[in-house]
Amino acid sequence: MLRRLMMALAAVLSFAPSLVAQTVPTPREHLGFDIGEDRRLANWDALTSYYEEVAKTSQRVVLDTLGSATAGSPFVMLTITSPENHARLDELRDIQLRLADPRRVRDDTELEGLLTRGKTVVLITQGIHATEVGASQMSANLAYELASSHDPRILEILDNVIILQIPSLNPDGLQWVADWYNEYVGTAFEASPLPWLYHFYTGHDNNRDWYALTQKETVLTVEGAHNAWHPQIVHDVHQMGSFGARLFVPPYIEPWEPNVDPALTTAVTQLGTYMAAELTAQGKKGVVFGGIYDAYSPARAYMHYHGGARILSETASANLASPITVPARRLGPGRNYNAGQRSWNFPDPWEGGAWRLADIVEYQKAAALALLTNAAKNRRYWLENFYGVNLRAVEKWDAWPDAWIIPSNQTNDVGVAYALRILTLGDVEVHRAELDFTIDNIDFDAGSYVIPMNQPYASFANTLLEVQRYPDLREYPGGPPQRPYDVTAHTLGYLMDFEAVAVDGELDASLGDPISVSDFAFRLPEHLSGPDAPRVAVYKSWQEPMTAGWQRWVFDQHGLAYDTLHDADIREGRLAQYDVLVLQAQSASSIIDGFRPGQVPPEYAGGLGQRGSNAVRSFVQRGGRVVAVEAATEFVAELLGLDVRDATSAYANTDFYIPGSILRVELTPGSDVVAGLDPEVAAWFWGSSRAFTVDDNRVRVLAHYGSGDPLLSGWALGGELLSGAPAILEADVGAGSVVLFGFQPNYRAQTVGTWPLLFNSMSK
DSSP: OHHHHHHHHHHHHHHHHHHHHHHSOOHHHHHSSOTTOTTOOOOHHHHHHHHHHHHHHOTTEEEEEEEEOTTSOEEEEEEEOOHHHHHTHHHHHHHHHHHHOGGGOOSHHHHHHHHHHOOEEEEEEEOSSTTOHHHHHHHHHHHHHHHHOOOHHHHHHHHHEEEEEESOSOHHHHHHHHHHHHHHTTSTTTTOOOSSOSSTTTGGGGGGOTTTOOSHHHHHHIIIIIHHHOOSEEEEEEEEOSSSOSEEESOOEEEEOTTSOHHHHHHHHHHHHHHHHHHHHTTOOOEEESSSOEEOOGGGOGGGGTTOEEEEEEEEOOBTTBOEEEOGGGOOEETTEETTSOBTTBOSOOOOEEEOHHHHHHHHHHHHHHHHHHHHHTHHHHHHHHHHHHHHHHHOOTTSOSEEEEOSSOSOHHHHHHHHHHHHHTTOOOEEBSSOEEETTEEEOTTOEEEESSSTTHHHHHHHHSOOBOOOOBSSTTSOBOOOSSOSOOOHHHHTTOOOEEEOSOOOSOBOSOOOOSOOOOOOOGGGTSTTOOOEEEEOOTTOOHHHHHHHHHHHHHTOOEEEEOHHHHHTTGGGGOSEEEEOSOOHHHHHHOBOBTTBOGGGBBOSHHHHHHHHHHHHHTTOEEEEETTHHHHHHHHHTOOEEEGGGGSOTTTOBOSSEEEEEEEOTTSGGGTTSOSEEEEEEOTTOOOEEEOOTTEEEEEEEOSSOOEEEBOOBTGGGGTTOEEEEEEEETTEEEEEESSBSSSTTTOGGGHHHHHHHTOO
């Protein structure tokens, strides 16, 4: 009898999970199709309604709306853990924040209690790049499994981990891309390019904002997830190209940014390798680690300066939700591996064939669960490692100064305010001196800002305030440079035109409480805001470059009045209503030709064409001004017959290579464009920047690259080749004029120091 009762109970218990699971709707039940199904994409409206249902039906899930994205979409986060953990979530968050700041831990006894009771906190961010559709779709499958499954592996994760899931870091873009794809699926334009930036301002650059913190989505994530919880692990889910590995996980290749704690480097390495081992054991081919991506720029890694290990995963792409076929012969060399050959960091090559959204979803979900399994099984390690990283920061690395000082009464208070906002939003403690003081034999006035370097997030301050010296890495000795994954400089003092001083010694200053700067007011120059302000038009191609989006952001923050003109507007004569036309960095062929016919629906094909180009020429000759940046300068020079060329195009990359650095530029007085600026400025130079050769007496040189090697921060191979080369040009053409920028005056909305040049250039 007892045996029969036990068997009956076991049967009930074995059936109970399915009963529970049925209370949480599957993605198919809610959306009407399986996640990953060919040629089916759920938009953000559908996905958010699904997450609402999951949160209603599962005690493991809480859904919060952190705010609104740039174009108004709800920006949401799921908190997923066991019901028992949810019941004590405030206590668990307090434990996490104490471990994040060792100054709040009294003794070893208290520490042991925190380590025993605490949980690993994992933030999973998905869909920052809206055309990388797999992650934002997979997020529904992952949420469902965590919300409903009673598999022992899932239960172990839920017991030991607090999962913060942001299913889309760009919900506006997800809505646009999914709606665009669904509108044209099954037609000649299936999976055609979206003819506008998939983030309103930044396009693909929205994952380059993790120290400047300019965009709403970045700030919501930092305030609502990073700073609220300080996760030990952040899994950033992406897609990459179609013709290499099927999945990348760390370790990263060199270089690592030097302010990142070594224990984070090794934590990333062990976790990424664990994920690769688990997926390879599951039979998933084409997993690479120790290749492709480096860990240098803080623009992609806020968490590395806040105690967290960043795990970037990149899965091979299909054609949005349309399947592709990859021939084996197309699989070849990549950075530090070869997709066509077996190697230590690519042990089981994928041999080519069909690749579809379902494969992407499967690989990404398997990677996420592998990461969460590691976080659960090694809970104690992750908490101890996290505490140790933060303790070393509080005790101050020997390589750091004792403090950074931002002296008071600087001329560029906008740059100072912008930098203070970044630092304080990044949880750096910044104090304001109430009295004059001296340190390191340097006198500072009251009102100076003081950043002591014995604090948990000092590494964030140090990397942003010090000068970068990026290593000279080559593909092989004497060979071409090894391309950084991103840029090589981020010194705020140069970008934003203010002085920051590193000092050693005991601080003998009366310091107020840490300041808080959540925002500040941008100020528009008077000549652009008064009754005689020029009428400004900004060109917006259907192939709009990201730099143009960043430009619109800066104009909008300053309240600059401007109109956006598309190709048809200019072709039809609307340009005549304006005084100034701004062309950001876009090639002449893109401006003139745009998308080819058949690539996108007809209303988005083509560019200015001959008619629009003639309208621009007539606009200048009749008295208008054109301001052109980097690649767009070639369109303007050729259109107006100016004998101006790019000198850098003649140099081999073994002799000249500047992938993204800050250079010294010398201004020539006498023009309104340079009025009010110091004789030298720090300017942003990268792969699309130019140095001019001029053979035209109509052209005036307003700025030169500094003499000698003009490098201030970053990496410049052959920088001396720029010595004295023209950097900004001005020319009169007919009754109008043009200003040509060889460098980028508005790099990712950070180069506050050269914004005045851009604003001045729009003055008539």
